[in-house]
Amino acid sequence: MTGSRKKSVLIIGGGAVGAIAALNLEVGGLTSVTLVLRSNFNAVNEHGFDIKSCDHGRVNSWKPSIVRNSIPDIAKESLPPYDYIVLCTKNIPGIPPTVVDLVTPALPKANSHTTLVLLQNGLHIYTPFLETHPQTLVLSGISMIGSEEISPGQIIQNEGDRLIIGAFPNPNIDSPTSAALEFVSIYQNGGKTDCKLGEDVLHDRWRKLVYNACLNPICAILGLDTGRLRLAADGEVIEKLVRPAMQEIVDAARANGVVLDEDVVQKMIDVDPLQSYLSPSMLADVKKGNLIEYENLLGGPLREGRKAGVKMPTIEMLYYMAKGIQWRTMEARGMVDIPPQNV
Amino acid sequence: MTGSRKKSVLIIGGGAVGAIAALNLEVGGLTSVTLVLRSNFNAVNEHGFDIKSCDHGRVNSWKPSIVRNSIPDIAKESLPPYDYIVLCTKNIPGIPPTVVDLVTPALPKANSHTTLVLLQNGLHIYTPFLETHPQTLVLSGISMIGSEEISPGQIIQNEGDRLIIGAFPNPNIDSPTSAALEFVSIYQNGGKTDCKLGEDVLHDRWRKLVYNACLNPICAILGLDTGRLRLAADGEVIEKLVRPAMQEIVDAARANGVVLDEDVVQKMIDVDPLQSYLSPSMLADVKKGNLIEYENLLGGPLREGRKAGVKMPTIEMLYYMAKGIQWRTMEARGMVDIPPQNV
CATH class of the missing domain: 1.10.1040.10 (N-(1-d-carboxylethyl)-l-norvaline Dehydrogenase; domain 2)
Known part of the structure; x- marks a missing residue:
């Protein structure tokens, strides 16, 4: 533990991308990760992840600080707000729940504390949040990782975790780039990945x-x-x-x-x-x-x-x-x- | 048996298309069919075909007059020339044997007796024969049948055997249409199918x-x-x-x-x-x-x-x-x- 409080990070989705993000953030030592799993919850909860990673080597029976099988409802569960929520689920329009539905219970009302990181594909995936959560800073995460979950909890990462973080445009936020830079610094604190700021999200x-x-x-x-x-x-x-x-x-x-x-x-x-x-x-x-x-x-x-x-x-x-x-x-x-x- | 000699027909390929052609020709009563099989030879040789056909009803343990697992070499085996050879195999250029290689052993040298029927797909599939067998009449057979071999020798025909027969162009042949008409008449003699002459093969x-x-x-x-x-x-x-x-x-x-x-x-x-x-x-x-x-x-x-x-x-x-x-x-x-x- 350093003198400053660890950042609390909620990662939603612990497949091939989310699990490596969780591992890397905890290896970095500046965060405490809560990971929400769905299809692989039982396997990971009982045995942890087995990860073979070009960045982190072999990691067996590993779990982040907290593993859950549901998205925290911070009001009902009286939880403090997270510093970051990283969304690593698939993003499939037309198939409920929407990304907004997923994240909302874990955000404070009228949120301006929690920063959202969309580690998902697509061009304009932030726009739904502009309407529903106009004061929430939304960061773009673009991962070029090569990683595959070959069976529940068994992950092979063959290509390095190269992550580009940037801020989606939002007229209500003053200095989005500083928050993006903070996330970059905690993500690369372990020295294992190539995470950098992207100036131009689009x-x-x-x-x-x-x-x-x-x-x-x-x-x-x-x-x-x-x-x-x-x-x-x-x-x-x-x-x-x-x-x-x-x-x-x-x-x-x-x-x-x-x-x-x-x-x-x-x-x-x-x-x-x-x-x-x-x-x-x-x-x-x-x-x-x-x-x-x-x-x-x-x-x-x-x-x-x-x-x-x-x-x-x-x-x-x-x-x-x-x-x-x-x-x-x-x-x-x-x-x-x-x-x-x-x- | 009618008074006139039955026509001898060699069918090469007894999958979903060839088997129904063999059945239909023998049901018509004017031909004696030799059917060359490959992958399903053992199944058919032992148990015959089981056919569920919209044209012919249920036909169990059925075999044509002769079933073989090799193409007849009529010179070596001292066989009389066939009246018709019907080619029902796949036609895949670049993968040997070629269609010419397949048929040649079953044709007389300098053939003008045996009529070849290509019951295969494609536009100009007759052209190789113009060079190697210029005196051989080659007919086009276009089948719109719906038929599937669900396991070796088990055939389900869901859509009627609609066959269009025509003569491919050949400057060395005098009256190709009469041979085409003869084949149509023997093919539809059983009254079960819709076989007709097509005036324009292309x-x-x-x-x-x-x-x-x-x-x-x-x-x-x-x-x-x-x-x-x-x-x-x-x-x-x-x-x-x-x-x-x-x-x-x-x-x-x-x-x-x-x-x-x-x-x-x-x-x-x-x-x-x-x-x-x-x-x-x-x-x-x-x-x-x-x-x-x-x-x-x-x-x-x-x-x-x-x-x-x-x-x-x-x-x-x-x-x-x-x-x-x-x-x-x-x-x-x-x-x-x-x-x-x-x-």
């Missing part, structure tokens, strides 16, 4: 979509991991599908005032090492029978690009294919009905 | 591609059967993927001098009844771990369309997606090597 979010709207859904649709995608059809899947899709995202970003580096397409194609066989989030979700975040990863940039007059035929096709795959998963989960066979 | 083949280059691969890529495809995402998969792809085939056909009926797109969307949950050939193949016929079904029309200056963005994307899926199957079958993981 730029950083479009940049990540170059990967997430293209390589990620194509892996999911074709059932190929990152290494296999690069090998498939002697590279033609990359050249004829991934590269054109990425270029459409670059074009849509530019039409929205965001100029990405010229080499961003090639960099994103090469970002996963050859001979590393990783499942990007959508492929991992499809394999596990989970819903995919196609609205935020494909629908968002498609709509922004279209509004700005950009043609995005590849992204549009990926969007509707992802919709078809989502529907297949929804049937498997009993969320849609199929009329009986009529032979 | 028209009929483009027409079938409206289904086979669009609905068929989209089902395979998304893992959705025909009924689910129509339900998926409240019809958006049909409207945003299937219909645009079909229109591109219609446009490519027109640019190649083939004018399809105006309502062909809607007709093909509606061809499988609602509440029938069928796996088109590519989906059935993917599910069984078989290679798919994407070169003939997608590559062929894509190349013809491009040559004629037609933009086919949807078909092109489906083509490369099908290539990616083919590569996944090839890995599963040990046909491509994956370098070891390098963490």
Whole structure:
């Protein structure tokens, strides 16, 4: 313990991303983490996480300070407000609960104490909070981590936890950047990760979509991991599908005032090492029978690009294919009905 | 037995299509069928086919006159030439044996006796025979059957055996249409099927591609059967993927001098009844771990369309997606090597 009080951090969602964030924050020593789990609660509560991490090495039977299976209702439970709430769940519009519903019970009324960190994908995911929690500072967290939960509580992190933190725009907040900087400093206090301040949230979010709207859904649709995608059809899947899709995202970003580096397409194609066989989030979700975040990863940039007059035929096709795959998963989960066979 | 000698028919390939053709020809009473099987030979040789057919009813433990597990070498085996050879195998360019290799041992040298019937998909599949067997009459067979082999020798035929027979062009043959008419008459002699002469083979083949280059691969890529495809995402998969792809085939056909009926797109969307949950050939193949016929079904029309200056963005994307899926199957079958993981 240092002289100053530890920061209290509530992390909602302890899958492949949230668990590493929890581990890294507690390793840093400046925070006390409460982690809210859902599907893996029983496994983690009983045995802790087993983590094999390129940043942290092997960590067995590990738990953060507090593990819970429900979101704290701080009023009902008479809990002090958290300093930070980090949201690491999937963000799937149209499927309740909304992100606002999730976070609200853990925020003080008329909050100005707790800073919210959205460690989630998508362009404008902060806008619902502007209406419901106008005084709450919302930070953007963009993670380029390569991490997968192979079974409940078993996590393999193959690629370093590179995190870009920035402040979403909010006219009611005076100096959002200082809060963002504080979070960066506590996140990187352990010296294991590459966490930095991003000056331009929208730029950083479009940049990540170059990967997430293209390589990620194509892996999911074709059932190929990152290494296999690069090998498939002697590279033609990359050249004829991934590269054109990425270029459409670059074009849509530019039409929205965001100029990405010229080499961003090639960099994103090469970002996963050859001979590393990783499942990007959508492929991992499809394999596990989970819903995919196609609205935020494909629908968002498609709509922004279209509004700005950009043609995005590849992204549009990926969007509707992802919709078809989502529907297949929804049937498997009993969320849609199929009329009986009529032979 | 009627007074005239029965026609001898060799059918190569006894899957969902070949088995029904064999059954229908023998039910007609004018032919004696030899059926060459591969993966299902043992099952059929021991127990016969079990067929549940909308045309023929339930047929159990049924076998055609002769069942074999190899293609007859009529010279070595001193067999008389067949009147017809019907090719019902998959046609996958690049994967040996070629269709010519398959058929040649069963044809007489300098053949002009045996008529070849290609009951296969694709536009110009007859051209290899023009070079190797210029005197052989090659008929086109286009089947719109709905039939699936659910396990070796177990066949469910849900949609009627509608077969269009025509003669592929061949400058060395005098009256190809009379041979085509003869085949039609023996095929429909049992009165169970809708077999007719098609005057324009190329028209009929483009027409079938409206289904086979669009609905068929989209089902395979998304893992959705025909009924689910129509339900998926409240019809958006049909409207945003299937219909645009079909229109591109219609446009490519027109640019190649083939004018399809105006309502062909809607007709093909509606061809499988609602509440029938069928796996088109590519989906059935993917599910069984078989290679798919994407070169003939997608590559062929894509190349013809491009040559004629037609933009086919949807078909092109489906083509490369099908290539990616083919590569996944090839890995599963040990046909491509994956370098070891390098963490």
